[in-house]
Amino acid sequence: DAGVIQSPRHEVTEMGQEVTLRCKPISGHNSLFWYRQTMMRGLELLIYFNNNVPIDDSGMPEDRFSAKMPNASFSTLKIQPSEPRDSAVYFCASSLKYSRNQNSPLHFGNGTRLTVT
Amino acid sequence: GIQVEQSPPDLILQEGANSTLRCNFSDSVNNLQWFHQNPWGQLINLFYIPSGTKQNGRLSATTVATERYSLLYISSSQTTDSGVYFCAVEPVIKAAGNKLTFGGGTRVLVKP
Numbered sequence: 089d090a091g092v093i094q095s096p097r098h099e100v101t102e103m104g105q106e107v108t109l110r111c112k113p114i115s116g117h118n119s120l121f122w123y124r125q126t127m128m129r130g131l132e133l134l135i136y137f138n139n140n141v142p143i144d145d146s147g148m149p150e151d152r153f154s155a156k157m158p159n160a161s162f163s164t165l166k167i168q169p170s171e172p173r174d175s176a177v178y179f180c181a182s183s184l185k186y187s188r189n190q191n192s193p194l195h196f197g198n199g200t201r202l203t204v205t
Numbered sequence: 206g207i208q209v210e211q212s213p214p215d216l217i218l219q220e221g222a223n224s225t226l227r228c229n230f231s232d233s234v235n236n237l238q239w240f241h242q243n244p245w246g247q248l249i250n251l252f253y254i255p256s257g258t259k260q261n262g263r264l265s266a267t268t269v270a271t272e273r274y275s276l277l278y279i280s281s282s283q284t285t286d287s288g289v290y291f292c293a294v295e296p297v298i299k300a301a302g303n304k305l306t307f308g309g310g311t312r313v314l315v316k317p
Binding site for chain 2: 179181
């Protein structure tokens with residue numbers, strides 16, 4: 089099992105540019121999460137998918153952020169236009185949801201470190 | 206929303222020492238997990254422990270759900286145990302499946 093795979097590992101871009109982060113969840117997992125980690129705010133949940141459907145996007149900071157999951161093995165998080173305050177480490181995570189209250193443990197990818205100058 | 210507080214915020218240990226990390230939460234939970242973030246930034250799941258006690262090698266965890274706290278024990282600490290330990294919970298009232306709220310973490314440094 090290769091685990092959750094994220095790309096790129098590092099992204100440096102200029103303010104105003106579009107940024108796309110990619111994630112491949114663990115095969116067989118039906119839940120996918122995007123988190124953001126900063127020194128000031130810690131780990132924050134941005135959006136959560138179950139069976140490729142966005143369930144809760146209340147953590148998405150603003151309309152510049154969007155996420156898609158076109159199939160069970162791929163998700164993207166897009167920021168357009170990017171701003172310096174978006175600089176952070178973005179993590180993707182996945183798990184298997186058995187029922188409303190039963191889940192496998194959450195597994196994280198290695199993250200994408202985004203720097204917006 | 207649910208509040209998750211971890212203590213202590215920082216911990217310095219001599220190699221071989223034992224330690225206890227604490228996680229308090231403000232509401233009933235049906236999901237609690239402990240993670241270790243190593244110095245390279247990787248987040249590793251240690252325990253899925255909404256209640257009871259589990260052990261994995263030198264690490265063990267206990268969650269007392271009725272009293273809203275969980276403890277992570279590190280025995281015979283090693284330098285590879287360094288990093289940040291996070292507790293994350295999902296409240297029963299908003300159960301959706303691993304929609305976790307993270308505590309602020311305990312930063313551990315194990316000195317050789």
